[in-house]
Amino acid sequence: MPSILITGANRGLGFGLTKLYVADGWRVFACCRDPDNAAELSALSEGCDGSLTFHRLDVEDHTSIDALAASLKGEPIDVLLNVAGYYGKIIVTEPGGFQKFGTSDYSEWDKTMRVNVYGPMKMAEALIENVLASDQKKLVTLSSIIGSIGGNNLGGIYPYRASKAAVNAIIKSMAVDFKEKGVTVIPMHPGWVRTDMGGPAADIDADTSTAGMKKVIDGLTLADTGKYMVYDGSELPW
Ligand SMILES: NC(=O)c1ccc[n+]([C@@H]2O[C@H](COP(=O)([O-])OP(=O)(O)OC[C@H]3O[C@@H](n4cnc5c(N)ncnc54)[C@H](OP(=O)(O)O)[C@@H]3O)[C@@H](O)[C@H]2O)c1
Known part of the structure; x- marks a missing residue:
């Protein structure tokens, strides 16, 4: 039975992906900040025969990441899937309609970087041995088209854009560093x-996105490492 660890598993895309992997018979390590109040995850776990377990994880808190890694020591993880993310205080109501030049709140910048950049970096550093011990050896991080420098025709969205461009840069380095080890x-x-x-004005529903992402992840081979991929199987410019 292949295994996957998913961050931000309690709602949104993380919960949607958790549902799909459970339905497909995977061993799922579902991570979220407050498992005691993750009602949908609890309901999902009923009838799973232990294949879905909950793990308390705040990706801003590196002690929490280290504790998770210690609890999973020696456990192979085929797919490490970083989903947890932070956009900012306001939901998106129009493309580029927030985080304009001149409005920076630097405490928000800090939080965005802690969740979106240091979180996936620390998760990879803490759990790479688990991935290396697995059969599939895949490390997938939800970035965004907003992180594409080559594709930026909108402007704005400074902190979120910077965080996703930064996480892209570290993912690219990991792709280079771990290619020889088959990750x-x-x-x-x-x-x-x-x-x-x-937000409600977005293009697609969560089921369309998560089904597409699972298909892409399932089909990944080492030849794909370092590609900047989209849920529909296409690629983005860096
Ligand atoms: N939705 C989109 O249109 C879109 C587009 C491009 C990229 N993305 C990316 O896709 C990913 C998922 O987005 P989404 O739409 O599902 O977002 P969402 O509905 O806002 O859910 C965010 C998830 O991240 C978790 N999270 C936030 N901070 C965390 C922390 N410090 N530690 C642990 N978990 C934390 C949240 O947990 P709590 O419930 O505890 O807050 C929640 O589970 C993000 O990385 C996002 O940047 C989304």
């Missing part, structure tokens, strides 16, 4: 999706 490392854009983060 496939990619960032993935889920589409603009109707979740709490994407």
Whole structure:
């Protein structure tokens, strides 16, 4: 039975992906900040025969990441899937309609970087041995088209854009560093999706995004490492 660890598993895309992997018979390590109040995850776990377990994880708190890694020592993880992310205080109501030049709140910048950049970096550093011990050896991080420098025609969205460009840069380095060890490392854009983060005006629903992402992840081979992929299987410019 292959295994996957998913961050931000309690709602949005993380919960949607958790549902799909459970339905497909995977061993799922579902991570979230408050498992005691993750009602949908609890309901999902009923009838799973232990294949879905909950793990308390705040990706801003590196002690929490180290504790998770210690609890999973020696456990192979085929796919390490970083989903947890932070956009900012306001949901997206129009493309580029927030985080304009001249409005920076640097405490928000800090939080955005802690969740979106240091989080996936620390998760990889803490759990790489688990990935190396697995059969599939895949490390996937939800980035965003907003992190594409080559594709930036909108402007604005300074902190979120910077965080996703930064996480892309570290993912690219990991793709290079771990290719010889057989680890496939990619960032993935889920589409603009109707979740709490994407808001009601987004292009696609969560089921379309998560089904597409699972298909992409399932089909990944080492030849794909370092590609900047989209939920529909296409690629983005860096
Ligand atoms: N939706 C879109 O249109 C879109 C587009 C491009 C990229 N993305 C990316 O896709 C990913 C998922 O987005 P989404 O739409 O599902 O977002 P969402 O609905 O806002 O859910 C965010 C998830 O991240 C978790 N999270 C936030 N901070 C955390 C922390 N410090 N530690 C642990 N978990 C934390 C949240 O947990 P709590 O419930 O505890 O807050 C929640 O589970 C993000 O990385 C996002 O940047 C989304």
